[in-house]
Amino acid sequence: MLAEILPEVSDAQLERFFQVMLTQYGMDFREYAPASLKRRIGSVMRRYGLTDADTLIQRLVTQPEYFERFLNEITVSTTELFRDPSMWVALRVQVLPQFVSLPQLRIWQAGVSTGEEALSLAILLSETGLYEKAQIIATDIDKRSLEQAAKVSYPLRQRALYEQNFYAVLPGVPFSRYAEEKEGQLVFDPQLLRNVQFLPHNLVMDSPFGQFELVMCRNVLIYFTPSLQDRVVTKLVDSLVPGGVLVIGTKESLFWCQAAKRLTGVNEAERIYRKRA
Amino acid sequence: MSTPKRPFLWLMGGSAGSFTPVRRFVQQVPYLEEVAIVLCLHRMRNPRVGMIEAFGQVERWKLLEPDDKAAVQGGHIYLAPADYHLLVEEEGYMSLSVEEPVHYSRPSIDVLFESVVRARWPYAGAALLSGANRDGAAGLHLMHQAGHFTAVQDLTDAEIPTMPQAALDLFEPTRRFRAAELVQVFLHAVSLYK
Ligand SMILES: C[S@@+](CC[C@H](N)C(=O)[O-])C[C@H]1O[C@@H](n2cnc3c(N)ncnc32)[C@H](O)[C@@H]1O
Numbered sequence: 384m385l386a387e388i389l390p391e392v393s394d395a396q397l398e399r400f401f402q403v404m405l406t407q408y409g410m411d412f413r414e415y416a417p418a419s420l421k422r423r424i425g426s427v428m429r430r431y432g433l434t435d436a437d438t439l440i441q442r443l444v445t446q447p448e449y450f451e452r453f454l455n456e457i458t459v460s461t462t463e464l465f466r467d468p469s470m471w472v473a474l475r476v477q478v479l480p481q482f483v484s485l486p487q488l489r490i491w492q493a494g495v496s497t498g499e500e501a502l503s504l505a506i507l508l509s510e511t512g513l514y515e516k517a518q519i520i521a522t523d524i525d526k527r528s529l530e531q532a533a534k535v536s537y538p539l540r541q542r543a544l545y546e547q548n549f550y551a552v553l554p555g556v557p558f559s560r561y562a563e564e565k566e567g568q569l570v571f572d573p574q575l576l577r578n579v580q581f582l583p584h585n586l587v588m589d590s591p592f593g594q595f596e597l598v599m600c601r602n603v604l605i606y607f608t609p610s611l612q613d614r615v616v617t618k619l620v621d622s623l624v625p626g627g628v629l630v631i632g633t634k635e636s637l638f639w640c641q642a643a644k645r646l647t648g649v650n651e652a653e654r655i656y657r658k659r660a
Numbered sequence: 661m662s663t664p665k666r667p668f669l670w671l672m673g674g675s676a677g678s679f680t681p682v683r684r685f686v687q688q689v690p691y692l693e694e695v696a697i698v699l700c701l702h703r704m705r706n707p708r709v710g711m712i713e714a715f716g717q718v719e720r721w722k723l724l725e726p727d728d729k730a731a732v733q734g735g736h737i738y739l740a741p742a743d744y745h746l747l748v749e750e751e752g753y754m755s756l757s758v759e760e761p762v763h764y765s766r767p768s769i770d771v772l773f774e775s776v777v778r779a780r781w782p783y784a785g786a787a788l789l790s791g792a793n794r795d796g797a798a799g800l801h802l803m804h805q806a807g808h809f810t811a812v813q814d815l816t817d818a819e820i821p822t823m824p825q826a827a828l829d830l831f832e833p834t835r836r837f838r839a840a841e842l843v844q845v846f847l848h849a850v851s852l853y854k
Contacts, residue, residue, distance in 0.1 A: 388770070417749060418749050418755055418775045418779065419747060419755055419757045421778065422757075459759045602758055604728065605729075606757070608729075608751070609753070612729065634728050634741055635728050636728060636729065
């Protein structure tokens with residue numbers, strides 16, 4: 384029994400998949416890292432009880448109403464409140480102080496998934512007195528995740544982990560200041576979203592859309608090939624004001640990225656960089 | 661595009677009861693510059709750091725948790741980072757992913773083994789050690805079917821035989837081994853591809 388081995392997608396099928404996504408839906412997946420992408424397609428096939436990727440591709444062609452759900456399922460939405468607490472501590476100690484004297488604080492969080500990362504930042508900014516002047520644009524390719532994010536409501540089983548991360552970043556601040564259990568869900572204070580805007584944006588296809596003091600893009604680049612990482616990081620760095628700060632995922636690197644030349648390390652272990660003036 | 665020479669890939673997967681034999685292996689295995697080793701061990705989610713240090717002194721090999729898209733290089737021992745799946749790509753580098761756990765595990769041994777087969781990696785071998793769940797069995801089977809050298813720890817030797825047993829339920833590997841023979845088994849697997 385090979386229950387854990389997902390249905391396979393051939394190279395030719397993958398090619399057809401790319402074409403459909405590109406021509407019918409305007410989304411380019413050709414430079415997503417193939418190992419994980421094939422697994423994602425395989426896992427969608429298994430969920431739908433399909434054994435042949437051609438059937439899935441055919442559905443994408445004939446039933447566009449499937450598309451949003453499909454996109455939600457092939458993207459990896461895993462996230463946490465204050466994922467990697469030590470990064471958030473470093474952000475607080477090494478980066479936020481430089482924003483204190485600014486009149487406004489523009490922030491872009493790319494690939495924000497179901498919104499926990501935006502809440503983490505909103506909480507941290509509240510605790511450091513920076514929230515009022517902040518404007519957070521939180522984007523993702525996946526509209527369903529963004530709809531989820533706007534609800535500020537999460538499964539209760541996440542509570543232990545979220546609370547543990549929270550206290551690792553903000554010891555002494557009561558978690559109940561920002562979240563409570565309501566009708567079997569963990570619900571955050573909707574006021575945290577006052578200065579947050581969730582918008583669909585595709586890092587591969589869409590242009591950068593502003594200038595920001597802080598850009599965070601964590602655990603999205605891992606799904607891209609090195610050459611696509613290079614192009615996307617260029618967009619991220621282009622979006623920073625001189626002296627602005629970029630944060631990527633803890634296990635992501637700028638090794639393949641030309642734009643790394645325009646950055647210096649603030650805290651390399653936590654993958655926090657500053658754009659040269 | 662020309663394919664650069666791929667190192668021989670030696671994979672080791674294990675869970676509860678595998679750390680001690682894997683650690684001993686890492687300390688004893690002779691350095692081979694044409695071999696890359698990937699370790700996928702289930703571990704406690706916290707702490708996320710300190711795992712490399714737990715292996716102690718390692719001679720000549722470079723032991724590290726790879727970043728995403730790091731090239732697979734000979735003379736290196738890669739440890740799959742906590743809370744990420746590690747997948748080998750056909751282009752010769754490793755990808756990390758946070759997609760859902762497999763058999764409650766991230767990193768998952770099945771995900772690693774399967775990726776090596778899907779990537780059509782030319783030379784590889786894998787060993788599955790002690791553990792309390794079924795992760796790795798199906799992936800090792802897939803490797804076996806792809807013609808790679810596969811080894812499973814002896815049920816009587818494994819501290820917790822569930823994981824090796826799950827593999828043996830599926831197929832008979834190239835080799836069964838006792839933890840004390842791991843280095844020998846590895847050298848044998850490498851010699852087959854020379
Ligand atoms: C693993 S989640 C990361 C969530 C959060 N940043 C974190 O680190 O916890 C990856 C997110 O990237 C998004 N994504 C994938 N491709 C994208 C693209 N081309 N443009 C924008 N977002 C994308 C996915 O929809 C998903 O929500």
